[in-house]
Amino acid sequence: MKRGTYRARAVVLNSIDYGESDRILTFYTLEKGKLSGIAKGARRSRKRFVGNLDPLSHINIIYFHNDKSDLVRVEDASLIDAFSVLKTDIERLTDGCYLLELTSELTREGQPLPAAYHSLVAFLKLLEAGAGDEALRFFEIKLLDQSGYLPHLTGCLSCRTAAEGERLYFSSAKGGLVCRACSSGITGLIPVSPATAALLAMAARLEPEKLGRLKPGPAFLDESERLLYDFIKFQLGKELKTKRFMAKLRSAGA
Ligand SMILES: [Zn+2]
Missing domain, CATH: 2.40.50.140 (Nucleic acid-binding proteins)
Structure with missing residues (x-):
């Protein structure tokens, strides 16, 4: 500059x-x-x-x-x-701060990513309009894509088969999905259904406004949270502060 x-x-x-x-x-x-x-x-x-x-x-x-x-x-x-509406509720405020912390951690100075700016603003608006945890998952996968960390989510990264209908496994260390046959000997695997993997892969490409209209079920929310939590922690080499605080809020039943 x-x-x-x-x-x-x-x-x-x-x-x-x-x-x-x-x-x-x-x-x-x-x-x-x-x-x-x-x-x-x-x-x-x-x-x-x-x-x-x-x-x-x-x-x-x-x-x-x-x-x-x-x-x-x-x-x-x-x-x-x-974004003053976010500041009136501790859970929404924490969700908003999580988007800020993740953006700060996954981006570098001197590397403009206009899509990441637009996505951050759009998802803060969605949270303010009352979006739930799915907005956090969609934001995570989009920011991973925008910052060059998108994991492999279409078929097994080892044998390249699509493995339709079969349960898949996610390896943060390998950077994506593996099928049952290729999974032996790999530790830290997270089971994931083909439907969850397909929705995450699609979410990485969709506009935030379109994602705001999707209401995925509990299976997607559970699986995608485990997978993305593990992958982001692996990429950053640490757990985010707001993520720890969210866990505390949950266990306190707030
Ligand atoms: Zn395979």
């Missing part, structure tokens, strides 16, 4: 207070992908920033890039959508 002032549309992924009155934040832009920046005096000049730099905020942003630093300087931000 050349030295200069830029405008962008962005979603704030996270932000922390820094020093006396500044704030450091990470945001995902349509134009340049993920960026980190500092907002000088963000906590003093209420007029310029108000709550616009809070996580989840969808904003128009103006920033200055100095080619000597990785941190851009945030000059101004105006709100497009605060």
Whole structure:
């Protein structure tokens, strides 16, 4: 990126207070992908920033890039959508924050993925409109695809047969599906039905708005959650913080 002032549309992924009155934040832009920046005096000049730099905020942003630093300087931000409905309910807020954390973890700075920006905004809207866990699964598979991590979901990756009707197994280490015959000796396999695998493969290609109209059954929700949880953990080498918090919420019966 050349030295200069830029405008962008962005979603704030996270932000922390820094020093006396500044704030450091990470945001995902349509134009340049993920960026980190500092907002000088963000906590003093209420007029310029108000709550616009809070996580989840969808904003128009103006920033200055100095080619000597990785941190851009945030000059101004105006709100497009605060996603305030998400903030009224702890479960929906956690779901929203999960999309932010996953985006932050699966994308790299300096690699614009406009589709990932559009998908993030669209799925935050779906969550705000009351979408359930299926929205999280569809978001996961789309972001894996957009960021180049899509696993092999059509037939056995070893013998290439389609294995119709037969139960399949998913291996995070191998990066996709294997049939029963090819599964011996592979550890950490997750059973998955051909229907679940087919819906995940299709979801990776469909627009978020179309996915918002699909209401998959409990078998898909269970299988896809186990598979994607395991695969994402394998790819990142860790469990996401919001995912751990979701498990706590569930066990508390919230
Ligand atoms: Zn096979």
